[in-house]
Amino acid sequence: MSVSLGRFQDAFVEALQGVEPEGSEDAEWMRALTKQPGFAVYRNTVMKGCVDALRANFPTVERLVGPQWFAATAAHYVRRSPPVLAQLIEYGVDFADFLHTFEPARELPYLADVARLDRLWIEVFCAAEQPRLTLNALASQAPGGLAGMRLRPCAAVRWQWFPLPVFTIWSCNRERTDLPQPLVWQGEGALVCRLDGCVGWQTLSVGGRTFLDACAAGHTLDEASTLALRAQPELDFTDLLARLFAAGVFVAEYGDPMSNGDR
Template sequence: MLSLADRLDGFAAALLDPALSTPLGLVGPDGQPSLRRFAVYRNNVVVGLIGALKANYPAVCRIVGEEFFNAMARIFVVSEPPTSPILLDYGAGFAEFIWGFEPAAQLSYLADVARLERAWLEAYHAPEAPQLTFEALAVMPGDQAAGLTFSLHPSLRLIRSRFPILTIWQMNIGDGVPGPVDLTAGGEDVLVVRPAAAVELRAMPAGGYEFVEALQQGQSLTEAMKTALGTDPRFDLSGNIRDLIAAGAFIDCRIGNEPELLMRGTGV
């Protein structure tokens, strides 16, 4: 006799694989095997997961069209069933799946657009946190600025692509109007952050990606500046700091690795 665990495993496997028969012991109100009822339930589960992917990756869906997206998503659902009951979390591996999905190979930028949409979703559901404001930073003594380290907002994500993914995403979301994009013109680094109610996506300037990444790793302001300049001599420290504070990217700062905060964000 099969154990309860074996029955549950068989039920879950059959839900996503139509080649498998109806699980043993599954019967209808009449006590007879209920093949039709299970087929309807199986279809509803798959359709629901495809719908969750479509909600989480709207730009990807618009780029490839609903018919292609549904077919691609169905294959993903079978290969990567959910591990959490929260559908908003479903599809973390979708971008990687798209990267290896042969029918989408001609859309070489599609996986990176999916990565951007995943970052948007993660930022949207990230914890709330205060924002470090211009006013708070303005009171800092000038001789302490070089050694400052910053704590970044928990919603902040960095996405780097060799394609203009922010431009492509903006054309294919909401009221965006798709148009020609020069895929050879260079990539875009994107800052994703949700300091308040709305998620913001910003194209990052020269050296900006390396600068924020260095700050994330705990480098001081001076060290992060050197890292960015070593990557791109066009890096503008004051311009980047200004834009990052305006975006709500920081929540506090301190001198080096000292445990005591120099200032904490208060903006909302």
């Protein structure tokens, strides 16, 4: 029986995922293929490679649940969502969404968001390098133009707000430190940024998140700071700005009219 290469490849991938070609004209030759001793070895090797990729991409999740639980859960995910890209560092984009609806993870309501933070780390790690705006450069601006500046977050920064103390759980496991006792079960934000080749992270307040959201939306420094203080009246804005610049959050756009409020 003559089979086109594309048809063979599609059927082969389905067979690796355990899809039986019953009722199709491919059933007979695919059954013959899958009965070969080497096919089971190949299928197991592919599965292990995918699980290992998820283990590497979501190390905090694995530390929280243990290797056995993670491997079994990852195998469920692999069968449902096999890789579509050769770069396995990109594998697991929707792993957090999978965990959110995965019944065995229901008793761990923070687990999906921990996976989201692991994913943010990957995105920051892989982001393009850009020159960063320094606090000295900001301070050198004329007072009249400072309020109208637009600070644009760089490509290698991510931030997110979580309804549970996910950042504390995630960062303590990443840093291999003990969780604070008692752990306060309240929402908190997370900021992840890469500077000089190193990925760092820090907690982010409501005001900090609001400020970064406003900067990303194109608001001026004056507008963004006003929104941040409205969201968190007790915010120490000077301290927030210093921490953001120390982390290298903003991209340098010297000579760009968008960076001096002319937009």
